[in-house]
Amino acid sequence: MGAPMAGGPSTPALAAAVSGAGGLGMLASAYQSAEALRENIIATRTAGAEIFGANLFVVNEFDVDTPALARYREHLADLAEPCGVSIAESATFDDDGYHAKLDVLVDAALAVVSFTFGLPGDEDIARLHGAGTAVGVTVTNHEDARSAAALGADFLVVQGPNAGGHRSTFDPRIEPPARPLPDLLADVAADVDLPVVVAGGLSDRADVDMMLSLGAHGVSMGTALLRTPEAGTKSAHRRALTDPAFTETVVTRAFSGRPARGLRNRFHDELGPIAPAAYPQVNTLAGPLKSWAAANDDPQLTNLWAGTGWRSATEAPAAEVITGLLG
Ligand SMILES: Cc1cc2nc3c(=O)[nH]c(=O)nc-3n(C[C@H](O)[C@H](O)[C@H](O)COP(=O)(O)O)c2cc1C
Known part of the structure; x- marks a missing residue:
């Protein structure tokens, strides 16, 4: 599975190339309108893909530490000021257009829809099943795996x-589990009788073979595709992936209020320590600075999502990457 990657990298061209090479191409739908999602689905089909999927964020509302959010906003505004970027006074909760996007996905009758950050409603699953779509849920621990199975995920x-x-923790306030993927897979397999696709830090054929030998039914890879020509990875991000100045990845709430792994940069160093678990409020407040940095090719002030295997990502065409993994 070509992992869904919102914020630019997942494009119709990438999804079509992954599916065309024998993988499962995935579109992302976060941070875009339902209409844009519909157009991307059409474009992926026009590019020749028949079997592909899309991913939808389930953005639930949690209590926010308001003073901590105000403190974050103040520091963010200080960081943004020299760039001539102003930061809104406040940000409110929104669910990123969940229902409108779900309608598009039901209409499109895709092969697969996956959900991240939480569980879909049981009616949502029923509607997707009615459209002939297999439903996946991204989980980070075996309790969430059990909940997804009980709900009828495929x-x-x-x-x-x-x-x-982003880590797909259902509650953004908890620390994401550090349990290594093979152990997590064993926990889930002991508890839940569903096909499992594993994701996270997998880079090459040996990683794929190892996870399949441990009982995974499939693997999902994101970072390995970030540098492919079909990916819509922004230029500052793309360049940072090969820049020796970036030496590690970190998990941080600095950019969105949810834990996510990316190359360590100034934005993380300044705001990571004080960023509250407030999604999507932190994401909304930080949006203008991240957009400014992307437009100005500044890798220090935008998110540079990457898994721990980032150094193995190549700029080969996506079909070549997938073919190399399938062997
Ligand atoms: C740039 C980027 C954007 C991502 N966006 C999404 C997303 O929209 N939905 C989602 O479920 N996962 C998202 N992820 C996580 C991936 O689906 C997947 O879990 C991850 O890439 C696997 O780890 P790897 O990057 O080490 O291969 C994103 C990952 C990256 C690198």
Whole structure:
């Protein structure tokens, strides 16, 4: 599975290339309108893909530490000021257009829809099943795996601690589990009788073979595709992935209020220690600075999502990457 990667990297061209090479291409749907999602689905089909999927964030509302959010906003505004970027006074909760996007996905009758950050409603699953769509849920521990199975999910994406981008913890306030992926897979397999796709820090054929030998039914890889020409990875991000100045990845709430792994940079160093668990409020407040940095090619002030295997990512075409993994 070509992991869904919101914020640019997942494009119709990437999903079509992954599916065309024998993988399962995935579109992301976060941070875009339902209409844009519909257009991306059409574009992926136009590019020749028949079997592919899409991912949807389940953004639930949690209590926010308001003073901590105000403190974060103040520091963010200080960081943004020299760039001429102003930061809104406050940000409110929104669910990223969940229902409108779900309608698009039901209409599109895709092969697969996966959910991240939480569980879909049982009616949502029923509607997708009615459209002939297999439903996956991304989980980071075996309790969430059990909940997803009880709800009627068809498969799980078990995401380990080395994954690039957001961790799919259902409650953004908890620390994401550090349990290594093979152990997590064993926990889930002991508890839940569903096909499991594993994700997180997998880079090459040996990683794939190892996870399959441990009982995974599939693997999902994101970082390995970030540098492919089909990915819509922004230029500052793309360049940082090969820049020796970036020496480690960190899990941080600095950019969005949810834990996510990326290359360590100034934004993380300044705001990571004080960023509250407030999603999507932190994401909304930080948006203008991240956009400014992306537009100005500044890798220090935008998120550079990457899994721990980032150094293995190549700029080969996606089909070549997938073919190399399938062997
Ligand atoms: C740039 C980027 C964006 C991501 N966006 C999403 C997303 O929209 N939905 C989702 O379920 N996972 C998202 N993820 C996580 C991936 O689906 C997957 O779990 C992860 O890439 C696997 O780890 P790897 O990057 O080490 O291969 C993203 C990952 C990256 C690197």
